[in-house]
Amino acid sequence: MSRQRADFDVTRNAFELFAQWLELDAPERTQLLEHVAQRDDSLHQRVLALIAADRGADETAFLADSVLLDIAATHAPPADSDPGDRRVGAWVLERSIGTGGMGQVWLARRSDGQHGGVAAIKMLRVAVADAYANARFAQEGRILAQLAHPHIAMLLDAGFSADGQRFLVLEYVDGEPIDRWCDARRLELDARLIIFLQVCAAVAHAHAHLIVHRDLKPSNILVLADGNAKLLDFGVAKLIEHAATEPVTVDASAALTPGYAAPEQITGAPITTATDVHALGAILCRLLAGHAAFGSERSTPAQLARAVVDDEPRRLTDFGADIDIAAIATARGTTPERLRRALRGDLEVIVAKALKKIPGQRYASVQALADDVHRHLEYRPIAARADSRAYRARRFMRRHWLPLGAAGLLMLVVIISATLIAAQARQTAREARATLAVKNFLFGLFTAVDPNEARGREISARELLDRGRERVEADAHGDPALKAELRATLGRIYGQLGLYTEAVELQRHAIAALKSTSSMPVLLVRTEIEYANSLREQGDLKGADAAVADAQQHLQVSPDSGVEERIRVLSAKAKIEISRRDFAAAKRYADASVALGGASPVDAALQAESTWTKASAEWGLKSLDSAEADYREALRLMTLAHGADSPLVGMLHGNLALIMRSQSNYAQALVEGETGLAIAQRALGPKHPSIAIDHANLGLTHYHLGHYRQARELLEQASDVQRSGVGIDSPARAGFLINLGLVLIEIPDLDAAEKAFAESLRIWQGKYGREFPGSLVARAGLGRVHLLQGRLDQAQAELGEVQASEVKRGVRDDASILYDLGELHRARHDPLAAVTLDREALERARQNTGERSRYSALAHYYLGLALRDSGDAVGAESELRAALAAFSYIPDAAHPWAATTRLELSRLLAKRTGTQDEVRRLLADALAIRERFFGADDPRTLEVRNELAARSAN
C-alpha cells in the first residue's frame, strides 16, 4: 500500500511540475528540469515522460475527435468504406486506405480517365480543422511542393473540395514499411544499406531545401515492389529557416515518435537537420540489427522518451535475452554468428555516431552519414572511425579481397572495386541486388583461403577464380540473370589478371544471356565493353571493334544507360587504337571521353581513368609534356575519388616517375617515386607486401642514377617485406633479388650478388623451370658474377646456355648478355670475337632503349675496350667518346660508369701527344664523380686521384 502511495505521490508531483513547466519559457524550462534532475532522478524521468507525452499527443492528434468518431473509425474498416460519388477536383475517391486523427487518406483515380492517374488523397477532417491543424496541413502542402525527388512521395495537387475540405493529392505509394519489406525478402545487410542510402538521399534533398522531416521512422518509409524507397509524410516537417530566425519553442510541436525521436525533440532544444540524422541512425539500427536503438518492444512511450534522453543507445551487436537473434539473422539470410561479425566494427561506429546525444557530435549532415555507409560498402575506411593506420590497413585488405602480392593484382582489385561501385550508382535496384549477390559470392570465394597456405598468391588467386567459375557453370538451376552477372564479373577479373582466353569465354556467354533477358541493360553494355578489352588484349582488334560497336548500339537503345557508359565506350575505342599504335586516333577518342566526362557530373574515378588513357595516348605520340599534364590531372581526380592515401594515387605517381624517366629527368622521377612510396606506406604501414613494389621501383631509379647504396637498401627492404608478407617463394621477391644482384655487382659485393641471383633462380626454377625468362635472367646474372670473379669456364657455360636459349626462342631484347659474352672473350684474349659480340650488343641496345641509355652507353664502352685490345686505338677513342655522349642522359654524364669511361679514355689519350689538358680534365671529372658516389677514401676514388696527381706532375 505504501509503495502504491509513493508511486501516486511521484505521479502527482510530476504532474504538478509538468503543469508548471507548461507555463514557463524555454530557458526557465531548462532550469526547472535541471533542478528536478538534481533533486530526484525518478521524478525527473516522470516529468520528461509527460513532456514527451504532451508532444506525442499533439502530433498524433490524440483525442482530437470526440469519442464517437474514434469508435466510428474502428467500426468502418478502410477497405469497406464507401466514398459514394465523392469527387475532389479532377479526382474520384475510390476507397479509404487509411484513417488518422487529422483526417483520412483515400485512393483516388482521375475522373478524366487519364492513363496511370492513381493517387492518394489526404483530406483534413472538418471536425479537427482548427486553426493549428489547418496551418499544419497547409504547411505540409507548401513543403511537399518544394520537393521533387525519386525517393519522396510527390505532391500532385492540392486545394479545397466543394464542401470546403482541405486536401492534398499525393503520389500513391503501394509499398511496405522499409523494415518489413527488407525482412520479408530476407535482404542481406549490404542490400539493406543500399536501400537506406536511398532514404538518405531523400532526406538530404529535403535538407537542401531547408526542410527537416522530424518524423522519420520505418512506417513513413515505404518500399515498392521494385525496391525503390519512398519517403512519406511531411505532415510535421519544418522549414529550417524559421528555426534559424526564431528560437524553436516546445510549442512549435516537434514530431514525436519516441522510438525514433532525438533527445532534443523530447527536451525541447532546437530542432535541426541533426534531428533527422538521429532518426536515420535509429532506423539503420532497426534495419541492420532488427532491434530498437532505445528501449525494448514493450516499452511505453514514456519509457522510450526517457531512454532517448538518458540511456546510451543499444549497440548493434547487443542482442539481449529478450531478442530473438536467430529470427533476426534468418531475416537477413545469415546466421547469428555471421550477423554479429558483420555488425561489429564499422556499422556499429556509424550507427553510434548518428545516435549521439549532442546534435553537434553526430554526423554533420545526412550526406556525411551516407558517405560513410557508402565507404563501408566499398570496404574503404569510414570517416567516423579513429584515424588509425592499423584500421585503414585492415580495410584495405578487406576491400581488396584478392590475395595481395604483386602489383598487377593490386591494380586489378582496386579497379574492380572502383568499377563495381561506379556501376552501382546508376543501376536499377534489381541490378544493384544482383551486383551485391555477385560481390558476396566473390568475397566468399576469396576469403575462403587460409592465409597460411597462400604461398605464391598469384597462383592461388587463379585457382580461386577457376573454382568460382566451376561453381557457376555447375549451377544449372540458378537464377539466369544472376548467373549472367557472375559470368560477367568473373570474366572481368580473368581479364584483369591477363587470362584473356577464360575472360572472353565467360564474357561471351554473359553477353548472350544478358541480351535475352534485357533486364540489365547497363550491365550488358558494360560487359560488351569489357569483352572488347579482352579481345584487344588478345590481339583481336577487329573483334574488339565489333564488340565496341555492339556496346554503342545497345547504348543508344537503352534509356538506363547514361553518360558513364558513353565514356567507357570512347575509352575502350581509345585503348584499341593505342594497341593499333594509332596514337592520333587514340587521342581523338580519349579527348572525346575526357570532354564528355568534363561536361557532366560523372564519378571522379571514371574521369580519372579516361584522363589516364588520354595520357597514355599522348605518351605514344611522344607528347611527353601533355602526357605529364594529364597524368597529373588523373592524379588529382583519383585523389578526389579515392583520397590521397589510395594506392591508385600511388600508382599514378609511379606513372609520372616513368614519364620523368622517359624525359631523362631522374631527379624528378625520384621525387615522384618517393611520393608514391610514402603514400603506400601511409595507407598500409611499412610492412605491407604491396609496399615492396614501390621500394623496388624507387630502388631501380636510384640504380639508373648510380646511387647503388640507396638502391641496395631499397631492394633489400623490398625483398624482406615480400618474404615476411607473402613468403620466401614469392615470385615478386625473385624479381627483386635479380635487381638486387645487379646493384650488388656495382657495389661491388660479388658474393652477395651471387647469393641473390642463386636465390632468385631457386624460386623461379622451382615454380616455372629453368627456361622461364626469369630463370634465364638469374642464370645470366650468375654468369656475370662468375666472369667478374674470374671463374671464366663456369661463366662461359652459364652465359652460353642463356644465349643459346635466347637464340632458340628468338628473344632479342637483352643487350647485356652479348657484351657480357664479349667481356668473356676479351678476358680470354680474343678481342676480335669480343668486337663482333659488342657490335651486336650495341645494335640491340640502340633498338631497344635508344642511343642515350645505360645499355647503349655500356655497349659503346665495352666495344671501345675490345677495339683497343685489338689494336684499333682510333676506333676505341671514338667508341669511348660515344659512350660518354650516351651517358649524357644524366646531366653532365655524372654516373659511376661514365667516370670509368673517362678514366679509360684518359689512359688512351695519354699515349698520344698534345692531349694533356683533356686528360687532366677527364681525370678531374672522373675523380669528382667517384668522390661523390663512392666517397673520398674508396680505393676506386684513390686510383683516379693518384693518376691525376701523376699526370699533373708530368
Added chain:
Amino acid sequence: MDKLTEIAKGADDSVLPADLDGKLYSELMRLARAQLARAGTMSLDAPSLVHEAYLRFQRQGAIQSVQRKAFFAYAAQVMRSVVIDYVRERRAQKRGGGEPMLTLTTGIPGVGIGEDAIEPLHEALQSLALIDPRSHRVVELRYFGGLDEAEIADILDVSVPTVKRDWRKARAFLFDALGVPC
C-alpha cells in the same frame, strides 16, 4: 450504470429531475447506436449526441433551458458510461465473432485511438480525477460530451485559456498513461 452517476448526482443534484438518469442513459445509448450504425457516412460536423439529447428532452418538456449547464455536465458523464458499456458489449461480440482487428498504416501522423483503447482511457481518467479533478472534467466534457471549449468554460465557470491549459495537461497525462504503442 455505476458509481459515476452517483458522484454526478452528488455534485449537481438539486436542479435535474430525479428520473432523468435512466431516461438519459437510454436516449444517449439509442442515439449512439444509431449514429455508429451509419459510421461510414457519418457526418463529421454533426452536433454531439449530448446536444441532440438536450434538444429532444427540452422539446418533451422534460428539462428546462435554465438547467442547460447542469444537463450538459451530467450528460457528459452519462455519455461516458454509455460509451464504456457499448465498447464492452462490442468486445464481447467480437470475441465470439472473430472480427479481425483493424490495423491502420497510413502516412498521416498518428491515428485516432481505437475502440480498444477506450476502456484503458476510462481507467486512466479515473486516476486523473484523483490528481486534478478539474482537468478530468474537461476531458469528460470535451471527449465524451462533445462540447466545445467555450461551453466547457461556461459549465466549469473558468476562462477558455484555463480550459485549454487543463486540456493539454490532461491529454499528456492520458497519453503517457495509455502508453500508445509507436
